[in-house]
Amino acid sequence: NAGVTQTPKFRVLKTGQSMTLLCAQDMNHEYMYWYRQDPGMGLRLIHYSVGEGTTAKGEVPDGYNVSRLKKQNFLLGLESAAPSQTSVYFCAVREVFSGANVLTFGAGSRLTVL
């Protein structure tokens, strides 16, 4: 998934610990998104950003915070991890083709909270 890099790829946390997932893009796109993917639930939008310095809530924002201090980076933070946050997290950037919004995804970050 050239252009969108997520780190780390895997992480195991204990309940109550904090961590930050980093999404970095090299394509200069304005819009960036964080989704989580759970079995049988598809992808659900956590937070998104429409440009540097802006963030907005998605469908399932509780328990997460985000920051977009630099255009290239979109950070997803868990202040106090809970087992319900065990999931695979995907970052995406929006590209526009002929006026339509299309997403390019990173490879994912698998998080396990014990």
Add this chain to the structure above:
Amino acid sequence: SQQGEEDPQALSIQEGENATMNCSYKTSINNLQWYRQNSGRGLVHLILIRSNEREKHSGRLRVTLDTSKKSSSLLITASRAADTASYFCATDRVQGAQKLVFGQGTRLTINP
């Protein structure tokens, strides 16, 4: 809430057969897209169909859209083992504020 609902949830066919997946949605859309996800990887955009289009082709992919029924189908012809993946529809809603909403996906297995 999920906009797109795919069916079937899982589909297993023999190599060379055609695979059809369906997606239903609830609200007015600008376009509908299909993405593929190989195991352990991110989603990859396959094809997009706009609300004023009824059918679109790309290689072995054929997508149809029926806005009156709020449904779409993805047909993969002459399937190959490499087509084994999960397939997701995503809707770009008219009131969607630049956010795509994904369905739960169809897990496709192509048996050699």
